Amino acid sequence: MATKQLHNGDTIPVLGLGTYRVKTEDVLKPVVHQAIQNGYRLIDSATVYRNEEVLGRILKEVFDDPSFGVQRQDMFITSKLSPQNQGYDACYKAVTESLERFGLEYFDLYLIHWPGTAKKKLSDPINQENRMGSYRALETLHREGKVRHIGISNYTARHLQHLLDHCEIVPHVHQFELHPRLVQQDILDLCDKHHIQVQAYSSLGEGKLLTDEDVLDIVKDRNVAQVLLRWAVQHGWIVIPKSSNPDRVSSNAKVLSLELSDEDMKKLDAVHQAETQRFCWDPSDII
Numbered sequence: 001m002a003t004k005q006l007h008n009g010d011t012i013p014v015l016g017l018g019t020y021r022v023k024t025e026d027v028l029k030p031v032v033h034q035a036i037q038n039g040y041r042l043i044d045s046a047t048v049y050r051n052e053e054v055l056g057r058i059l060k061e062v063f064d065d066p067s068f069g070v071q072r073q074d075m076f077i078t079s080k081l082s083p084q085n086q087g088y089d090a091c092y093k094a095v096t097e098s099l100e101r102f103g104l105e106y107f108d109l110y111l112i113h114w115p116g117t118a119k120k121k122l123s124d125p126i127n128q129e130n131r132m133g134s135y136r137a138l139e140t141l142h143r144e145g146k147v148r149h150i151g152i153s154n155y156t157a158r159h160l161q162h163l164l165d166h167c168e169i170v171p172h173v174h175q176f177e178l179h180p181r182l183v184q185q186d187i188l189d190l191c192d193k194h195h196i197q198v199q200a201y202s203s204l205g206e207g208k209l210l211t212d213e214d215v216l217d218i219v220k221d222r223n224v225a226q227v228l229l230r231w232a233v234q235h236g237w238i239v240i241p242k243s244s245n246p247d248r249v250s251s252n253a254k255v256l257s258l259e260l261s262d263e264d265m266k267k268l269d270a271v272h273q274a275e276t277q278r279f280c281w282d283p284s285d286i287i
């Protein structure tokens with residue numbers, strides 16, 4: 001599996017398996033098996049996905065089965081803090097519980113899922129105070145070895161700048177919505193400046209970009225999902241496509257052997273200039 005280097009010198013796989021809305025064992029198990037057999041070494045979960053326990057069970061079986069040839073240390077396992085558990089104490093406890101659900105000693109990456117706190121008004125200053133508290137808890141957990149890398153998700157450039165002004169450990173990863181219909185250049189520039197690895201989510205626009213006329217005009221007779229994923233990888237970003245279909249999981253892994261021409265890259269770069277589209281949640285109004 002191709003990797004990228006994080007700012008502390010460690011490596012992270014370029015391709016991971018997204019698991020949003022996949023939570024039952026009958027669907028997850030074949031998908032995780034197929035992913036691992038096709039070289040995926042990163043799994044992206046979150047407390048709000050309600051699949052940490054089942055994923056932990058499936059992964060333990062994989063580690064115990066010599067036919068996979070994969071051990072815990074070969075995998076890069078990510079989970080995320082629920083917006084219900086923001087603040088130092090709640091975050092510390094939530095990560096510990098997340099580890100227990102997974103049956104793990106440590107996470108490779110733990111992200112603050114969302115800059116806001118559940119059930120608080122977007123304009124409530126507690127949002128900023130709480131997410132800073134959560135980040136400090138992640139810094140503690142990192143020093144204790146329970147979370148090898150720490151990061152954030154869905155932070156705007158403003159949220160990220162505030163964090164950078166106050167944190168002790170620069171986030172290793174920022175995961176946010178990023179595809180040819182949504183290129184948030186201010187966030188990309190800030191990540192670049194501080195060597196924060198970008199992880200793109202909803203690379204396929206939750207599936208909706210696969211029928212986008214402008215994208216199809218560029219892709220022509222190639223595999224649309226592979227081209228969309230390759231566009232991100234060729235920019236240096238990590239991708240975590242989700243599929244509940246094992247054949248698509250292996251097809252998406254072919255992104256690593258593709259190459260897009262400069263012309264294709266430029267055309268895909270320009271798609272968002274005609275019309276921007278966001279498929280997931282928008283954090284812009286959170287103070």
Ligand SMILES: NC(=O)c1ccc[n+]([C@@H]2O[C@H](COP(=O)([O-])OP(=O)(O)OC[C@H]3O[C@@H](n4cnc5c(N)ncnc54)[C@H](OP(=O)(O)O)[C@@H]3O)[C@@H](O)[C@H]2O)c1
Pocket residue numbers: 017018019020021044045113153154175176200201202203204205206207208210225226240241242243244245248249251252280
């Ligand atoms: N941090 C955050 O707030 C956040 C938000 C959203 C997502 N994420 C993470 O990012 C992951 C990916 O994002 P996403 O789930 O929003 O959507 P996505 O990966 O952009 O798209 C997933 C959709 O595309 C379909 N699909 C996947 N591969 C395909 C292929 N080769 N051909 C045709 N259809 C294909 C899937 O359908 P089938 O399942 O039927 O194949 C599914 O409906 C999530 O699972 C999650 O881990 C994080």
